[in-house]
Amino acid sequence: MSNKQNLESKKQHSLQSSKNIALLLIAATLVLISFSLFSTVLTWILLLVTCGTVIRGAIYFKYYKHLPSIRTLNLLALLSILGLIYSALNAGLLFGMVNLLVLACALKLMQMRSQKDVYQLIISLFFLIGCGFIFNQSIGFSLFYGLMSLVILFSLACYHAPSIAVQKHIKTISVLSLQAFPIGLLMFLVLPQLSPLWHTPKANGASTGLSEQITPGDIAALSQSSELAFRATFENIPPIAQQRYWRAIVMEDFDGKTWKVHQYRQKMRELQLKTKQQFKPKLTGPYFDYTVIAEPTFQSWLFALDLAQPTGPRGSRNILQSSDFQLFSQQPLANKFQYEVRSYPNALSSQTLTLADKRVNLQVPEQGNKKTRDWVSHLRSQFPDNPSFIQAILRHFVDNPFVYTLRPEVMLVDPIDRFLFDNQAGFCSHYASALAYALRLGGIPSRIVTGYQGGELITNPGDSAYLSVYQYDAHAWVESWSDTTGWQRIDPTALVSPDRIEYGLRQAMLEEGSFLADSPFALARLTNIAWLNNIRLFLADLDYNWSRWVLGFNSQTQRDLFKSILGKLTPERLSMLGLGIVLIIALLLSLFFVPHWLQNRGSTTQRLYLKALNAIEKTGTQRATWQGPNAFNQQINEHYPTIVSEPFTHITQLYLRLSYQNIQDTSTSVLNVKQCHRMMRRYLTQLKTGLLKADTNRIKRT
């Protein structure tokens, strides 16, 4: 029978729980979180999530009464798994896992009946939020996920106390979170930041930013994006605008139209990745240090000023340098990536040219661009000396009415011929491509380097300056080799449009009006409206600090923090710090406990009286619940000697007086409350000694 009762109560409980707002909240959270991952989660899975939520909503609002049966759900689960296997088979492990997690949550949401289901779903939701941080790390998303975590906690609270008002729950949760946050933050700052324990599948997405090949005209499309590419923080004074050439990709393979990364270099790079071998260029001359926070590109190229060497533990572990002085990370950048670099601006000239380098950098297609060939051979016969030959070619750009434009015409056949002699209007890649081709024809090893040029310098008083480099700062230039001066950077764009190099693209495109023409509402376009620009800069600053201090917090920063606290990192001091932190956490916890303790203590008057009662209770006389203080006092008077009963009478009187007398009377009377308490304490000690004496007397008598 009790079994039956149990069942009934369970049934009732589940009935009650289906009405609980907690489940609706959980459903809503699931929808929001999975939609925040819409770039990763498959559309049909999102649809399933929505379905589950609609079912929950319908049940909550009593449009519908029945959950889908287990059989239906099992069938649905089977089909979904098959569908997932089909669509995620070649999309990577992480993609599959996240989709599986969302799918499982959706099915659980439809099936959720017992308490166990609710708990499982909540744990999965927290885990999903954790996964969300793999894909989205911006401030906005972090706040969103933080809010979602609070909502989940809130729904948990609702689930465990279904009949408390919502406001009270909100209060409870906010108090709990406010108490927990400092402790969590402390743990985050102090617990050791470990290096990855094992290799994990990385998120892969559409790669953004520079591509590994350019057909002149490509970068123009890139220039229409105002997205951030990376930020660089300089310890000291940042280099001037004309020297901010951020090297990313070197292209040495030219087929007449398109420049590509040479296969030889690609193979070298693969080999390096396997053996983890660094290429070590000769580093000479002055240098400067800076930190780069690269935005996720899903490519492995990194950005640095010539000629760079990764520093810091993280940099030297994850970053490799290739023989064409490119930096690349071992894994594609799925998240923001922070690394420290040291650049030697004069070192480029002191490198060597291997035979293979020379062969690669002289390669030209046999056919095509006939006009250019003829022109170059003509010039070469005129200027056999290399420097003057280069000057002659560059003079061609200056003497002719070349135009720097973001809207070049499409040049399909013999593009270099048409650019150099017909159109004479183009973008940086046109200029770089034409110059490098011409130099190669003239027997001078040369190549194209793409990357970024310039950047927006932001100096905050008291803080180190940083540069924000946006996608529209993308640039291409030429590097040529001379036996006397080594590798040299030549930027033909600087000759045609000096503004582009000195002031950036916005200034250079002022007349044409094509800067970010496709996105009229981009904040970067509206710099001339002061307050809008201020907002833009503020947001950029916020994002920078977020990336630098929150996302970029690592073992290095942690050590610096410890150093600034402790002065020196000795084991004793570190252990003291650990102890201190544990103490602080304990202190915080006990601090949260104090209000409760004070509440429980009751008023001093009551406490003192209860102490007196306790003392008497130890001798065997307990006050019955129906006995008032006076009646009990009488009983004590009858049964105990005067040494006990007298102080007790005083205590009782004081107690009665303090607790039942008019407040005004007590405040105007001779004794104030404090004095009364003092007297009560005195009588209490008298009572205790009296009891002790009475006890010994009794023992003696027996």
Place this chain on the structure above:
Amino acid sequence: MTVINNYWNKWLNKRIPAAAQHQLNHHSIFILPSKFGVLFLSLCVLLFLLGTNYQNNLMLLLCYFLLAIFLVNLLASYINFARINLKIGKCPEVFVDDNLHIPLWLNTNNSDNTAHGLLHFTFQKTKQKSKQSIKIHVLPATTVVDADLFSNPISLSQKCQQRGKLTLSRVTVESFYPLGLYRCWTHLAFTHQITVFPKPIPCEIQLHLSEHNRTNDNATSANSLSGHDDFSHLKTYQLGEPLNHVAWKQLAKGRGMVSKQFDSAGHQLGWLKLSSDYAKRPLLNSNNAPVVALEKELSKLCYQVIELSRLQQTFGLDLGDHCIAPNNGNDHRLACLQALANFPNGNVTNV
């Protein structure tokens, strides 16, 4: 197992002695992570591994935040649970095989600082040492009370299987508030004066005549009930008189509440007697059949006591060793029932 159990019970008795009222505090509260709490911790570990492997600070922050929530919850659960104040109320009469509804008063004194959330009340499973109940293994029924929406007193039902002084097992009170991460619980023992009376079995009422004329014992063991119903006169109704004595016809005629007075054969002093075979053999241990028979006999006596008291008849109870002088009224009835319940240790009764 039993050794551990015994030790555990002894320890519990020392730690949380029985009382009529319990204000929960650090002496009486046990607190450990619940299953969900353990799951939650493993989530934190997983998040830590994931965050470390992906070098993802936000994931680590989330992990530490949840861990801190877990820590803070320890206090929150405790504080909430420590607000519980339970007091046992007055129990109704109960007979063997009945469900005893034990009233518990929750937080009657302070209204502002009460506990929240669902409270689970369960009777601790105790293996009673009596031979009868060992086979009957009853699943302890859980009573769920919403501490924010309930009416005092909370009634916990327990099935009574043995007559005599009730061995009330400890009440386990559980709470998972606020987030279900911790299970706060306590095992409370309540002092009480509950005696389980034998189950009344309807039978014929057999009043033996007074002890003094025992000689014609057998002859006069008459069915004295017949004369009892003789109507004597009407009297104005007084509060407390049985309703079936009210002369409803008179009431209908508008003459007010009048109760019929019967010529209750008060002079017919009768004794309810336990058969001497049982009465003389106070300790029954060896075989089962007499025990069952005795129980049945006691049950019948119980029925008769109730029935006679209902009829306001004066009677005495003779259980061999223990006699209760003829009397009537509620106190007498209770005394008789107690004596029956505690048979053969009749002297134990202390009302």
